[in-house]
Amino acid sequence: MIIDLVQQENVNMNNEADIITNLEALENFLISVENDAFGLTNVAGVAMATNNKDGRRFVAALDDKHQLLLSRWVTEEVFQTGQDLVRNGTSRTTH
Numbered sequence: 001m002i003i004d005l006v007q008q009e010n011v012n013m014n015n016e017a018d019i020i021t022n023l024e025a026l027e028n029f030l031i032s033v034e035n036d037a038f039g040l041t042n043v044a045g046v047a048m049a050t051n052n053k054d055g056r057r058f059v060a061a062l063d064d065k066h067q068l069l070l071s072r073w074v075t076e077e078v079f080q081t082g083q084d085l086v087r088n089g090t091s092r093t094t095h
Contacts, residue, residue: 020074026059026082027090029072033061034090040069048079048086059086 020026032038033046044064050057057079060071074082 018072020059020072020078023078023082023085026074026078026085027092029059030086030090031092033070038070043069046086048074048083 020029030046033040033043036043038061040061042063043061044066045062046059047062048057048059057074057076058071059074059082061069063069
């Protein structure tokens with residue numbers, strides 16, 4: 001999936017401290033999106049993508065029109081190893 005970030009580059013990705021560096025952190029992000037911990041409206045899915053401007057990888061929560069709602073940078077390793085987790089969802093039970 002390609003997401004154009006030219007107009008939405010500043011959507012919650014400015015903070016370098018928010019880089020997801022391991023699969024546990026990715027899973028926690030996915031669970032937080034699923035549990036509405038970020039207060040997002042109309043979340044329809046989550047995708048891994050590449051920033052067209054600089055090639056950096058990220059995970060994004062999208063609405064039903066594929067508009068970016070929230071995103072976090074991810075390392076290349078997380079991008080490569082976390083795709084199934086994003087595609088298939090987490091196995092952790094949430095309450």
